[in-house]
Amino acid sequence: MPHDHHDHLSPSGHPFREDNDVPLSYWQRMEIAVRELMIEKGHVTPEEIALQIDAMDARNPANGAAVVARAWTDQNFRVRLLEDASAASREMGFDIGPMRLIAVENTARVHNLIVCTLCSCYPRNLLGLPPDWYKTRAYRSRAVIEPRAVLREFGLDLPDDVQVRVHDSTADMRYIVLPARPEGTDGMEANALAKLVTRDSMIGTGLPRTP
Amino acid sequence: MRDPMTERVRVKTLMPPGHVRTPAYLRGKTGVVERVLGPFGNPEKLAYMLEADQQPLYRVRFTMREVWGDGAENPDDTLDAEIYAHWLERV
Numbered sequence: 001m002p003h004d005h006h007d008h009l010s011p012s013g014h015p016f017r018e019d020n021d022v023p024l025s026y027w028q029r030m031e032i033a034v035r036e037l038m039i040e041k042g043h044v045t046p047e048e049i050a051l052q053i054d055a056m057d058a059r060n061p062a063n064g065a066a067v068v069a070r071a072w073t074d075q076n077f078r079v080r081l082l083e084d085a086s087a088a089s090r091e092m093g094f095d096i097g098p099m100r101l102i103a104v105e106n107t108a109r110v111h112n113l114i115v116c117t118l119c120s121c122y123p124r125n126l127l128g129l130p131p132d133w134y135k136t137r138a139y140r141s142r143a144v145i146e147p148r149a150v151l152r153e154f155g156l157d158l159p160d161d162v163q164v165r166v167h168d169s170t171a172d173m174r175y176i177v178l179p180a181r182p183e184g185t186d187g188m189e190a191n192a193l194a195k196l197v198t199r200d201s202m203i204g205t206g207l208p209r210t211p
Numbered sequence: 212m213r214d215p216m217t218e219r220v221r222v223k224t225l226m227p228p229g230h231v232r233t234p235a236y237l238r239g240k241t242g243v244v245e246r247v248l249g250p251f252g253n254p255e256k257l258a259y260m261l262e263a264d265q266q267p268l269y270r271v272r273f274t275m276r277e278v279w280g281d282g283a284e285n286p287d288d289t290l291d292a293e294i295y296a297h298w299l300e301r302v
Contacts, residue, residue, distance in 0.1 A: 100248075117234050144236070146284045164288040171232050171268055171293035172251045 065197035096125035113204035115143035230258035242273035
């Protein structure tokens with residue numbers, strides 16, 4: 001599942017995605033119409049739209065990794081993060097907009113996994129855009145039916161004495177996993193620790209790297 | 212719903228048309244309130260740009276045994292989901 005995608009290889013070995021030579025959907029036409037009207041009426045400029053897309057693309061898992069590393073090195077921050085992850089993220093200076101974030105903590109006995117079965121809710125304001133597989137029907141259905149089988153495909157074979165807690169983002173909250181701090185990282189500073197925190201470890205489909 | 216984690220609730224088995232944010236696989240299932248959130252605007256109204264009532268939102272924890280029955284992959288694993296108050300009834 002981690003490698004599910006729609007890319008193909010051309011005869012010369014280049015990966016490509018098939019051209020989307022299909023008519024625009026209703027909502028694509030609606031988006032173009034509304035956007036052009038707003039530009040025509042002077043509410044926004046094309047430059048502002050491009051800047052906003054840039055701002056969205058600039059968000060990436062490094063933001064979440066910094067939050068996790070801070071929680072590993074600052075006990076008081078960890079408590080605040082688990083209490084109100086939105087406030088804790090803002091405290092670190094991340095502009096997460098109106099996002100309501102909940103952090104769930106992995107321990108020796110508990111492993112958390114995030115999914116959105118209804119669509120593709122994801123803490124974009126902190127982690128950037130979700131990976132393609134996160135949005136697939138396969139992940140969205142299997143993560144709640146057979147999370148352990150899914151995790152094994154991601155290379156994570158959990159023992160029976162670790163409880164799996166799946167979190168389905170069905171409504172207004174978004175989720176981030178606070179992974180357990182890896183062994184062998186005593187004395188490491190937050191900046192170095194953040195490099196061990198992978199995107200998947202904050203979704204729950206992976207663990208942080210070890211140094 | 213004063214005491215999270217002791218309050219048992221069942222998801223109503225409604226099947227209304229239109230936009231709802233209560234997954235079908237949880238309807239009729241019983242769980243405990245993990246925490247209380249909200250209130251939030253009712254998405255069933257917001258989706259149609261109607262004036263939305265405010266609904267408390269609950270994080271409800273279900274066991275995989277409850278959700279999937281004997282076929283559960285690991286019966287003691289859990290599933291948490293956010294369910295609006297008007298979809299829940301006390302057990």
